[in-house]
Amino acid sequence: MLIKLLKAEWIKLVHRPMTKTLLLIFLLMTALILSLYFVVVGLALGSFGFQVALFNPVQIEQYRLQLSFPGMFGAILGQVNGIGGICAIIITAGAIGSEYNWGTLRAQLARQPNRAMYLTAKLIAIMLLLLIAILLAQALGLVLAFVFGGLLGSVGSVNAGDLINLPIAILRSLYVLLPYVLFTAACSIFGRSVLAGTAGGMIFLTTDLVLGGLSFLPNTDGLLAFVYSLLVQQNINSLVVRNAYSFGLDPSIALSRFLDLAILPSQLQAVIVIAVYCLSFGATAYYWFLKRDLTGAA
Amino acid sequence: MPNVIETHKLSKRFGQRIAVDSLDLQVAAGEIYGFLGPNGAGKTTTIAMLLALVKPTSGQAFVLGYDIQKNASEALQGVGAMVEAPAFYPYLSGWDNLRVFASAAGLPNSAIERALSMVDLSTRAKDKFRTYSQGMKQRLGIAAALLHDPKLIILDEPTNGLDPAGTVELRELIRSLAADGRTVFISSHLLHEVEHICSRVAILKSGKIVREGAVAELLKRDQGLLLDLASEHERAAQLLRQLAWVADVRVVGKQLEVEAPSERAAELNMFLAQQGIAVSGIRARESSLEELFLELTQTTS
Ligand SMILES: Nc1ncnc2c1ncn2[C@@H]1O[C@H](COP(=O)(O)OP(=O)(O)OP(=O)(O)O)[C@@H](O)[C@H]1O
Ligand SMILES: [Mg+2]
Numbered sequence: 001m002l003i004k005l006l007k008a009e010w011i012k013l014v015h016r017p018m019t020k021t022l023l024l025i026f027l028l029m030t031a032l033i034l035s036l037y038f039v040v041v042g043l044a045l046g047s048f049g050f051q052v053a054l055f056n057p058v059q060i061e062q063y064r065l066q067l068s069f070p071g072m073f074g075a076i077l078g079q080v081n082g083i084g085g086i087c088a089i090i091i092t093a094g095a096i097g098s099e100y101n102w103g104t105l106r107a108q109l110a111r112q113p114n115r116a117m118y119l120t121a122k123l124i125a126i127m128l129l130l131l132i133a134i135l136l137a138q139a140l141g142l143v144l145a146f147v148f149g150g151l152l153g154s155v156g157s158v159n160a161g162d163l164i165n166l167p168i169a170i171l172r173s174l175y176v177l178l179p180y181v182l183f184t185a186a187c188s189i190f191g192r193s194v195l196a197g198t199a200g201g202m203i204f205l206t207t208d209l210v211l212g213g214l215s216f217l218p219n220t221d222g223l224l225a226f227v228y229s230l231l232v233q234q235n236i237n238s239l240v241v242r243n244a245y246s247f248g249l250d251p252s253i254a255l256s257r258f259l260d261l262a263i264l265p266s267q268l269q270a271v272i273v274i275a276v277y278c279l280s281f282g283a284t285a286y287y288w289f290l291k292r293d294l295t296g297a298a
Numbered sequence: 299m300p301n302v303i304e305t306h307k308l309s310k311r312f313g314q315r316i317a318v319d320s321l322d323l324q325v326a327a328g329e330i331y332g333f334l335g336p337n338g339a340g341k342t343t344t345i346a347m348l349l350a351l352v353k354p355t356s357g358q359a360f361v362l363g364y365d366i367q368k369n370a371s372e373a374l375q376g377v378g379a380m381v382e383a384p385a386f387y388p389y390l391s392g393w394d395n396l397r398v399f400a401s402a403a404g405l406p407n408s409a410i411e412r413a414l415s416m417v418d419l420s421t422r423a424k425d426k427f428r429t430y431s432q433g434m435k436q437r438l439g440i441a442a443a444l445l446h447d448p449k450l451i452i453l454d455e456p457t458n459g460l461d462p463a464g465t466v467e468l469r470e471l472i473r474s475l476a477a478d479g480r481t482v483f484i485s486s487h488l489l490h491e492v493e494h495i496c497s498r499v500a501i502l503k504s505g506k507i508v509r510e511g512a513v514a515e516l517l518k519r520d521q522g523l524l525l526d527l528a529s530e531h532e533r534a535a536q537l538l539r540q541l542a543w544v545a546d547v548r549v550v551g552k553q554l555e556v557e558a559p560s561e562r563a564a565e566l567n568m569f570l571a572q573q574g575i576a577v578s579g580i581r582a583r584e585s586s587l588e589e590l591f592l593e594l595t596q597t598t599s
Contacts, residue, residue, distance in 0.1 A: 008402040015390055103385035107442070110349040110379045112402055113370035294351040295312075296342065296382050 005112070005121035009095075013125050018094050022087045023133055027140055030079040034141075037063040037075075038148045047152060062253050068149035068156030073166055074247030076141040077173045080134050081240045085205060087133070088177045089184045092126055093197025096188040106294045115290050123185065130177055134170055162247065169243045176236050179274060180204065182281035189288045208233040229265045232277045238270040300363050302327050302450050302481040303348060308357035309505075310343050317343040319505035320357065325483060325498075327449075330476045332492035332513075333485040335502030336595045341485040342382055344502075345454050349379055362450060378448035380456060384439025388428035392419060392438050395427055396445060403446050413441040416471065432459035440468070444475075451475060452483045457491050469495050489591040501594055508594045516590065523563055525554040525570075526579035534575050541569070555583070 013019055043052040044060040053060065066075035099105035109115060149155035180201060187200025211233050228234060241261055244251045252260040265273065303325035310318040318340040325331045335341050346352035348359055350370035359366045364373035386395040396410045414420045417437040422430070430438065436459050443451055453472075457465045472482050472495055486492050492499065493513060501509040509516060527534060531554060535547040538556060544566075545557035558566065560582035567577050 004404050005402050008398045011394060011398050011401060012387060012390070015394060016387075017389055102387065103383065104387060106346075106351055106381055107385040107439075108399075108402070110351060110377075110381060111374065111399060111446075113350045113374050293346075293353060295346060 001114070002117060002121055002124075005117060006124055008108075009121045009125035010128075013091075013095060013129055016094070019091060019129065022090060023136070026079075026083055026087050026133060027137060029083050030076065030137055030140060031144065033079060034067065034075060034144050034148065037066055038152070041067060041152060045152065058253055062249060062251075064152065065156075065249055067145065067152060068154050069145050069158045070156065070162040070165075070247040071249050072141045072145040072149075072156075072247075073138065073162065073169065074244045074249045076137045077134070077169055077243045078240070078251075080137060080173045081176055081236070081243075084130070084133070084137075084173075085177060085180050086202075088126075088130055088180050089201030089205065090198060091129065092181045092184040093188050093194050093201060095122060095126055096185055097192070097194030097197040100188075100192040101194060103296070106296075109294060116286060119185075119286060119289050123181065126181055127174065127178070130181075131170070131174055134173060138166075138170075165246045169246055172239045172243055175271070175274065176239050179232055179236070179277045179281060182278050182285060186281050186285035186288070189285050189292075208236075229269070230273055232274065235265050235270040235273040238264040238267065239274070242267060301325055301360070302329075302362060303331075303483060304360040305344075305348075306358045308344070308347060308359050309355050310340075310347060310352060311355045316505050318347070318354075321502075321505070321507065323500065323507075325481060327481055328476060328479055329498055330472060330482045330484070330496045332489075332496035332499035333483060333502065334487065334489055334492065334499055334591060335485075336487055339487075339502040339595070340505040341487075341502060342454055343505075345379070345381055345452055345483075345485060348452065349374065349377070349381065351381070375446075376449040377452060378443035378446065378450070379452040379454075380439040380443045381452075381454045383458070384435045384442075386427045386435070386438060386442075389426060391424050391426055392430065392434075392441075393423040395438065396442060399442055399445050405446055409445055409447070413445045416444055417441045418467065433461055433464050436460055437464070440471075448480070450481045450483065454485045455487070456484060457486070457488070465491065501591060503595050509590070521560065522555055522557045522583045523560055523566065524579075524581055524583050525556060525566075525577055526552060527554060528552075528576060528578060530575050534570055534573075537570070537573055537575075538566070541566075 040054055041060055041064045042048050043050075043054065044057075045051070045064075055063070065071035066078075099108070109118065112118065146155055183204045184197045184201035188194065188197030190196060191200070211231055214228070238261070241251050241264060245261065264270075301324045303323055305321050305323040308318060308321040308323070309316065321340075321344060323344075333341055333344070343352060347354050348361055348366060350366050350373075354367070361373040362376045364370075366373050386392075387398065390398070392414065393410060396413060397407075399405075400407070400410055411420070414423050417440050419434060419437050419441060422434060427435070427438065436456065440453065440456060443453065451472075456468060460468060472484070476482050484492055484496070489499075496513055498512050499510070499516065500507050525534075531549045531552070535549055535554060538544050538547045538554070541558075543558055543562060547557070548555040556566065563580050563582065567580055570577050
């Protein structure tokens with residue numbers, strides 16, 4: 001039954017204009033950001049006939065690595081967990097909230113009353129779509145690495161280790177998007193609308209950013225640091241940064257010194273803490289979805 | 299054969315408001331059952347409970363023999379329904395919208411074709427739902443309800459937005475569905491729309507059934523005469539009750555409601571005059587179900 005429901009969800013999701021628009025925006029933004037890196041590196045190396053160094057050489061080297069293999073893999077996943085997160089929130093809020101706004105949820109559940117199965121199919125469809133978006137972005141990265149890497153004199157190379165790392169890194173990327181998806185799902189269900197889901201998801205993202213600004217905390221000792229290490233953002237960062245390192249990048253140089261694996265939670269802790277967040281967001285979403293009456297009044 | 303729909307003291311309360319109040323419904327297989335009531339009577343809420351969309355506050359509901367609160371999946375496999383307005387994905391075509399339903403139920407494309415042709419929508423199947431007219435949306439809603447060839451079809455105000463020709467077509471469609479042995483449960487607040495096709499009706503008001511029965515019987519029961527008397531209401535009532543052709547007499551204010559064939563009005567007048575009771579006015583009570591419906595539902599609670 002899950003497969004049948006998944007098919008139905010897939011039709012709804014891929015035919016939706018919003019899905020295609022978001023995917024396009026995501027790919028364009030990714031291309032744009034990497035083009036910017038290309039300009040920065042090109043200026044620093046004098047590839048355009050003159051030399052302008054906007055960053056120090058160590059940082060420039062980080063940008064250059066992202067424009068060739070295997071760094072490009074990591075650069076793409078970095079974008080997935082950046083702008084991709086916003087897209088995931090909008091897609092989830094749209095997929096769940098619209099069903100309330102249009103009244104279609106009632107029509108669907110009148111036929112197939114297993115609500116847990118329905119929500120599961122929907123969430124799987126969303127994650128599947130995100131996976132496909134990541135694969136498309138990697139395909140774009142492939143092209144960009146040849147173009148930009150080529151223009152800058154080195155496309156780089158891919159070894160067997162990189163090919164083993166890639167699927168693992170993609171899974172990490174996807175796993176890191178899950179708490180956003182589930183939190184947004186819970187908000188859409190609670191508020192019975194797209195607006196509630198989008199707002200909830202965005203508040204979650206913003207809170208993340210604000211807490212990220214408190215990242216001097218890990219440098220303090222004891223309880224405060226421990227509590228801070230349990231925040232979802234710290235654990236998400238831990239996995240995102242690991243993706244970068246696994247392709248030879250060092251985000252603590254290019255972005256922020258707090259993205260240093262030495263001060264971020266361990267991979268095991270990150271996986272467990274994120275799972276706990278996902279379970280609690282998911283349980284809340286399912287609880288409301290299963291319990292509530294579906295009346296016309298949204 | 300057990301009833302296709304059966305409820306026992308089915309009730310739903312929203313906060314302080316009782317939307318459905320101890321409802322006992324029985325709908326037999328093959329019937330076209332009219333579920334009537336004014337706005338806010340509780341029709342949609344009842345239907346939503348039958349479809350497991352709304353949990354009853356108390357009471358029980360059985361659909362196709364299954365307890366809807368325990369075995370909703372089994373029960374609803376044989377049910378096709380449209381609740382309130384037709385709800386579809388606006389960016390999908392009519393065809394793709396039905397494909398969503400068909401995929402979830404594992405039905406072939408032929409089922410979609412059949413349902414669309416039943417409601418005369420085949421030529422516009424590839425157009426987006428949001429470009430449909432109100433009546434076309436309604437037809438698609440009915441097509442979705444018929445998609446899996448259900449034993450029981452529940453339609454909540456199905457004629458909303460249909461033009462006269464569409465209404466007649468729908469009526470024909472409902473008749474043919476019932477002729478094939480299916481049960482149809484239709485709600486409406488317009489009695490004349492269901493009067494001619496329903497075998498039985500229930501009239502709902504403020505969540506309670508105020509009348510229930512075969513349409514013919516309700517009409518018969520409602521035949522009668524209204525008499526205006528100045529005095530001696532009780533004595534007149536007693537005398538009339540002794541007449542063989544008078545079924546019942548009720549005293550309502552200064553009037554007598556006499557259940558008797560209206561063509562015997564003169565005879566009745568003469569009889570009372572002979573007993574020394576003056577009748578100042580006599581008229582046939584309207585016998586249309588519409589009148590009964592209005593009378594039963596107009597007084598606001
Ligand atoms: N979600 C809800 N919350 C609170 N009250 C509700 C809710 N849904 C319905 N009601 C109330 O329950 C009562 C019955 O509503 P219902 O929609 O079942 O009426 P109806 O017979 O279908 O009316 P209509 O002919 O207008 O469709 C109304 O008083 C309505 O306000
Ligand atoms: Mg209604």
